[in-house]
Amino acid sequence: MATTTKRSWAEPYKIKMVERLKTTTSKERVQAIQDAGFNTFLLRSEDVYIDLLTDSGTSAMSDYQWAGLMMGDEAYSGSRNFYHLEENVQLYYGYTYLIPTHQGRGAEHLISRILIRQGDVVPGNMYFTTTRLHQELAGGTFADVIIDEAHDPASLHPFKGNIDLEKLEQVIRSSGPERIPYVSVAATVNMAGGQPIAMENLRSVHELCNSYGIRIILDATRAIENAFFIQQRESGYSNRTVASILHELCSHTNGCTMSGKKDLLVNIGGFLAINDRSIYDEARNLVVVYEGMHTYGGLAGRDMEAMAIGITEAVQDDHIRARIGQVEYLGDKLMEQGIPIVLPVGGHAVYLDARRFFQHLSQDQFPAQALAAELYIDSGVRAMERGIVSAGRDPATGEHRYPALELVRLTIPRRVYTQAHMDVIAESAASVYERRFDVKGLAITYEPRYLRFFQARFQRL
Numbered sequence: 001m002a003t004t005t006k007r008s009w010a011e012p013y014k015i016k017m018v019e020r021l022k023t024t025t026s027k028e029r030v031q032a033i034q035d036a037g038f039n040t041f042l043l044r045s046e047d048v049y050i051d052l053l054t055d056s057g058t059s060a061m062s063d064y065q066w067a068g069l070m071m072g073d074e075a076y077s078g079s080r081n082f083y084h085l086e087e088n089v090q091l092y093y094g095y096t097y098l099i100p101t102h103q104g105r106g107a108e109h110l111i112s113r114i115l116i117r118q119g120d121v122v123p124g125n126m127y128f129t130t131t132r133l134h135q136e137l138a139g140g141t142f143a144d145v146i147i148d149e150a151h152d153p154a155s156l157h158p159f160k161g162n163i164d165l166e167k168l169e170q171v172i173r174s175s176g177p178e179r180i181p182y183v184s185v186a187a188t189v190n191m192a193g194g195q196p197i198a199m200e201n202l203r204s205v206h207e208l209c210n211s212y213g214i215r216i217i218l219d220a221t222r223a224i225e226n227a228f229f230i231q232q233r234e235s236g237y238s239n240r241t242v243a244s245i246l247h248e249l250c251s252h253t254n255g256c257t258m259s260g261k262k263d264l265l266v267n268i269g270g271f272l273a274i275n276d277r278s279i280y281d282e283a284r285n286l287v288v289v290y291e292g293m294h295t296y297g298g299l300a301g302r303d304m305e306a307m308a309i310g311i312t313e314a315v316q317d318d319h320i321r322a323r324i325g326q327v328e329y330l331g332d333k334l335m336e337q338g339i340p341i342v343l344p345v346g347g348h349a350v351y352l353d354a355r356r357f358f359q360h361l362s363q364d365q366f367p368a369q370a371l372a373a374e375l376y377i378d379s380g381v382r383a384m385e386r387g388i389v390s391a392g393r394d395p396a397t398g399e400h401r402y403p404a405l406e407l408v409r410l411t412i413p414r415r416v417y418t419q420a421h422m423d424v425i426a427e428s429a430a431s432v433y434e435r436r437f438d439v440k441g442l443a444i445t446y447e448p449r450y451l452r453f454f455q456a457r458f459q460r461l
Helices: 026-035 063-069 080-092 104-115 129-137 165-175 199-212 223-233 242-251 277-290 301-314 317-336 367-379 419-434
Strands: 097-101 121-124 141-144 182-186 215-219 255-259 270-274 349-353 384-386 407-411 442-446 457-460
Touching: 026 367, 063 301, 080 097, 080 242, 080 270, 080 301, 097 104, 097 277, 104 129, 104 215, 104 255, 104 270, 104 277, 121 165, 129 141, 129 182, 165 199, 182 199, 199 215, 199 242, 223 242, 223 317, 270 277, 301 317, 317 349, 317 419, 367 384, 367 407, 367 419, 367 442
Parallel strands: 121 141, 121 182, 182 215, 215 255
Antiparallel strands: 097 270, 255 270, 349 407, 384 407, 442 457
């Protein structure tokens, strides 16, 4: 009887240009992280060897995208690149109206200002930093209605981004549907480890919200990756294309905010897409105040063209299979060495479980922040904290929020690094893990008012 051997896969592209990376000594890295206040966001890019800080705007554009930059129509109003982008958003995402923004948080700002009133409650499948802040600044309060498994890094639930329907209905009944401007659905869920939401779950959420007359606004930043997970894990979708699954996913929502800097393979750009004409009219009025004309929204024509082309490339099955495959490769390497990570491996990153990594450090000692700093010192790999620092403080009490997950995100830019880079990352994580009990915690020395993880500074305890 013939046996089936798992075959190797390769990226569906070839490299035709390279960028030189700087290598540094351990002594230089110690000095650099001290100068940065042990915050990897404050490191100079030139001092970083492998940059896993984010996948936002860090992907490599294709030859077609670079060619598209030369076709930028830089008219102040009515750029043909806007209409190309609008056409592709309608085709692949299915929304009627488009408002370009400089990036995703521009879209979050617009929809929050338009829909949220003081005292409103916005349920969602786990918070995201900028999304929640915009909701709070508009007068709303975020309510987490994600399933319990999402808060357990060891759970193997295939769709840890799912919404708990009982939790959601409880929030609706206790707050009153009139005080819920929309349900905020992320696909995938960044803070849970890049975990997807199932189509069946989103369909049920849509039916429940419809019964109460409540909108659903999708964070579609990594919805293409979510569509791939549905194809791979959910019954009835294995023979469907990622593009068709994406369209169906969006059909269960009323609009979306989008950072094109992730799925869509561009260095800058985003949009708000909506089906409601009245919301669209308000958004295109407000965007003029905060971003620019409604046909460019803070972007050059060339940026919109690159994003329009990026949509067509990102939904290709061979592209997304290789993109997720590289993330899974790193996850497998880490698991082979017994390093604690969030399971299952998510879409855009592998998340180290800093609680289990540094069991001798309390959450008040910022273990994830310390782990990100140690990785940089070990190898020049820059990662980012996703734990108590990112969670910030409760605006009512001023006390730290204490999330169940204390993570370090190893975020893989698209089409940038090779498998050899993944090996270096895994070896560095193993090196830090071996000496984990020698690592000390951190204390905050400077804390900005908003989104402190970007600019806070620390010192060793």
